Structures are given as structure tokens and as C-alpha cells.
Amino acid sequence: MSRAAxxxxxxxxxxxxxxxxxxxxxxxxxxxxxxxxxxxxPSGAVAVELVADPPSVGLGVALAEDGxxxxxxxxxxxxxxSLDVTIEPGTxxxxxxxxxxxxxxxxxxxxxxxxxxxxxxxxxxxxxxxxLRGALRVKVRGGSTLRVPWTIAVPVTNRDLIPSxxxxxxxxxxxxxxxxxxxxxxxxxxxxxxxxxxxPLAELAIDLYRGERRLGRLALVRDVLPGRYSFGITGRGxxxxxxxxxxxxxxxxATPVGGGATDEQLVSFAIS
Numbered sequence: 001m002s003r004a005a006x007x008x009x010x011x012x013x014x015x016x017x018x019x020x021x022x023x024x025x026x027x028x029x030x031x032x033x034x035x036x037x038x039x040x041x042p043s044g045a046v047a048v049e050l051v052a053d054p055p056s057v058g059l060g061v062a063l064a065e066d067g068x069x070x071x072x073x074x075x076x077x078x079x080x081x082s083l084d085v086t087i088e089p090g091t092x093x094x095x096x097x098x099x100x101x102x103x104x105x106x107x108x109x110x111x112x113x114x115x116x117x118x119x120x121x122x123x124x125x126x127x128x129x130x131x132l133r134g135a136l137r138v139k140v141r142g143g144s145t146l147r148v149p150w151t152i153a154v155p156v157t158n159r160d161l162i163p164s165x166x167x168x169x170x171x172x173x174x175x176x177x178x179x180x181x182x183x184x185x186x187x188x189x190x191x192x193x194x195x196x197x198x199x200p201l202a203e204l205a206i207d208l209y210r211g212e213r214r215l216g217r218l219a220l221v222r223d224v225l226p227g228r229y230s231f232g233i234t235g236r237g238x239x240x241x242x243x244x245x246x247x248x249x250x251x252x253x254a255t256p257v258g259g260g261a262t263d264e265q266l267v268s269f270a271i272s
């Protein structure tokens with residue numbers, strides 16, 4: 001069994017709290033007018049016939065003017081009757097945004113679903129960091145109208161995606177129990193405290209070099225939220241063997257979510 005060249009785990013990685021997307025309500029927690037405690041009031045119930053997945057849509061990232069972003073939304077009939085639906089662009093907070101949906105109409109049998117491609121053209125960009133917002137309007141014939149909010153992120157693009165990358169020791173011997181620690185600050189948080197905008201990474205790659213020669217990839221982490229991350233550099237190569245004495249380098253490559261230019265950092269070290 002080969003030994004790891006990089007170690008990481010919950011004890012070395014900063015944990016990021018994520019808001020819960022679920023809520024729960026018990027019948028006894030609400031009282032309708034004229035209803036006894038612990039019973040639902042049927043007059044206050046609204047039948048849901050159509051749902052969207054996801055219920056709110058991130059269309060993507062706009063990096064330049066005249067850009068086009070797209071995303072697929074699934075509409076599902078959760079009622080017991082067939083539904084004729086019309087998908088309209090709805091509203092947007094910028095009049096120059098052009099939103100198109102494909103298809104525009106659909107007929108859904110009970111339990112059926114349809115995948116709707118939402119395409120948005122962005123002729124002009126606000127000053128970053130910013131976000132463009134709007135909502136699709138899905139009309140059900142003989143029923144209610146479903147509103148599906150969407151957002152387009154406009155991030156800052158001229159700042160580092162890897163603000164900092166440091167090794168705890170630049171010269172060390174190979175060790176599985178006491179590795180050198182590579183600490184990386186990845187991603188960015190822009191905007192204000194009231195309206196922060198996160199720039200996460202699609203992936204963070206760590207490659208091992210000796211001079212100009214690439215020896216291989218030590219680590220690849222996908223879906224990286226902005227934060228501080230730590231990796232144990234054991235002094236072993238890609239295949240698990242101990243590195244011979246000499247000078248090496250770790251090349252970190254950050255790829256932003258939504259496309260755009262990558263960012264690189266080079267961290268040199270020596271094996272004694």
C-alpha cells in the first residue's frame with residue numbers, strides 16, 4: 001500500500017457552516033382563526049400543483065459585457081390533474097437583460113416533469129461585485145402562477161483567487177507523522193457585510209514539480225468555498241515513495257466557479 005504524499009482532514013480544514021435549507025412546522029405550532037389547537041385549518045391551505053427544482057436559480061457568472069449564461073430548471077407536476085403551463089421571462093432588475101426559456105409551453109401529466117433551459121443575455125454589467133436578479137413566471141392554466149427567482153453573479157475578476165499559500169517549514173525530512181503543513185487561503189469574499197458575495201472555486205489543484213519537470217498531481221479538491229485550508233506535505237512523491245534530497249515546488253492552481261482566468265501560486269521547498 002502506497003503512503004499518501006498529502007494528508008488532509010476535518011482537523012486540518014476550516015469548517016464552513018452552511019445554512020439549513022429545510023424547515024419544519026408541526027400542526028400544534030400554529031393556530032388558525034377558529035381552529036382548535038393541534039388541528040390544521042383547511043380554509044387556510046393552498047393546493048400546490050407545480051414545483052421547481054431548484055426553487056431559486058443561480059444562472060451563472062457574468063464576466064464580460066454581452067455575455068450569455070444559462071441553467072436548466074425542472075418543473076414537476078405534483079397534482080392529480082394534467083397541467084398546461086406557460087413559462088414567461090417575468091421580471092428583471094435591469095431592463096437590458098434578455099431572458100429566454102426553452103420550451104415556452106408544456107403539458108404535464110400527473111407526476112411528469114419537464115426540463116426548461118433558461119438563457120439570459122447580459123449586454124451591460126454593473127460595477128462589481130454585484131448581482132443581477134429577476135424571476136421567471138410560470139403560469140398554470142386554471143391554476144396559480146409559480147415564481148422562480150434567479151440571480152447572475154458579477155464578481156471582481158482582477159484579484160487573487162489564492163491570496164496566500166505558505167509552508168510551515170521550507171526544509172524538512174519526509175515524515176508521515178510530522179508532515180510540513182501547507183496552509184492555503186482560497187477563494188474570495190467581496191462586497192459588504194450586509195451583502196457579501198462569495199467567489200468559490202470549481203477546483204483547487206496541487207502539483208509537484210522539480211525544476212521545470214512536473215512530477216504529478218498531489219491533490220485535487222473540488223467545490224471549494226472561500227476559506228482557509230491545510231494540507232500535510234509528507235515528503236513523498238505521487239506514487240508514495242520518499243522524495244530524494246533536493247529542491248522542489250508545489251504549484252497551486254485555482255479555477256473559479258463559472259469560468260474565467262485561473263490563478264496560480266508557487267511554493268518552493270527542499271527535502272533534506
